[in-house]
Amino acid sequence: MQDYHMHTYFSADGLMDTFEACQQAIKMGLKEIAFTEHVDFDPNDLGYEFLNFEKYTASIHEAKSLFQKNLDISQGLEIGIQSYFSSEIDAYLADKDVDFVIGSIHMVDHYDLYSGEYFIDRNESECIKGYIKETTAAVECCRGFDILGHLDLVTRFTKYFEKIEYPDYATEMENLFKILIGKQIGIEINTSGLRHSEFTNPAPHILRHYFELGGRLLTLGSDAHKVENIAYGFDKMIALALEIGFKEYYVYKKRNPSPVKITASR
Numbered sequence: 001m002q003d004y005h006m007h008t009y010f011s012a013d014g015l016m017d018t019f020e021a022c023q024q025a026i027k028m029g030l031k032e033i034a035f036t037e038h039v040d041f042d043p044n045d046l047g048y049e050f051l052n053f054e055k056y057t058a059s060i061h062e063a064k065s066l067f068q069k070n071l072d073i074s075q076g077l078e079i080g081i082q083s084y085f086s087s088e089i090d091a092y093l094a095d096k097d098v099d100f101v102i103g104s105i106h107m108v109d110h111y112d113l114y115s116g117e118y119f120i121d122r123n124e125s126e127c128i129k130g131y132i133k134e135t136t137a138a139v140e141c142c143r144g145f146d147i148l149g150h151l152d153l154v155t156r157f158t159k160y161f162e163k164i165e166y167p168d169y170a171t172e173m174e175n176l177f178k179i180l181i182g183k184q185i186g187i188e189i190n191t192s193g194l195r196h197s198e199f200t201n202p203a204p205h206i207l208r209h210y211f212e213l214g215g216r217l218l219t220l221g222s223d224a225h226k227v228e229n230i231a232y233g234f235d236k237m238i239a240l241a242l243e244i245g246f247k248e249y250y251v252y253k254k255r256n257p258s259p260v261k262i263t264a265s266r
């Protein structure tokens, strides 16, 4: 089993170091992990100019040599994608020799989802439509990422709705999925939602929609920021992926995907 989304002290909100994350992954029986430290371009974002990429790379090299017998380690990034920062993102990634890049929407129209400011003075429909619109625009114009992170995150930070209801938003989501599939950008099943609610991100009905449209590029990630959340909810996630019909998920080396057969056990 592989956990392809986690953060250490190299991210502004990380609460573990590289070494202890590797130890915990081995303890959990994982074969491979990807570190995906935050890179954000909005000055209002907590992670703005936080990552020291050289030190991060050195720490990955050290972990690889320490744990080479027991754990395969990929070096990744989680880029905060916003359509209005596409040129900054391209410029940043141009000289970064990493294995894997997640592109995630953390802000919409410069408003932070996490802080809740996005939800002020917007009703449910405006929040969801604005979120899907910005996600679609970012996917259309930002290059250089492999997987769209935690799709439907907009549901997390509001008490007003807990999922993107279908069929209300199915047409917008179908449009987004067609663009993703056409650009060979995948999505992840992110289990961090299971720590807050009963749903993964994206929720099962959205994941099924992606599958029905032919989407097969998929990664699995806990979005752990501390050791106890590594591989959190993976049994539930695997059962969900199998039930929908996915046969494989993917791991990345030097930005190239390789399939891993999904089995019920780790």
Ligand SMILES: [Zn+2]
Binding pocket: 078, 104, 106, 149, 150
């Ligand atoms: Zn994220």
Ligand SMILES: [Zn+2]
Binding pocket: 005, 006, 007, 036, 078, 223
């Ligand atoms: Zn993350």
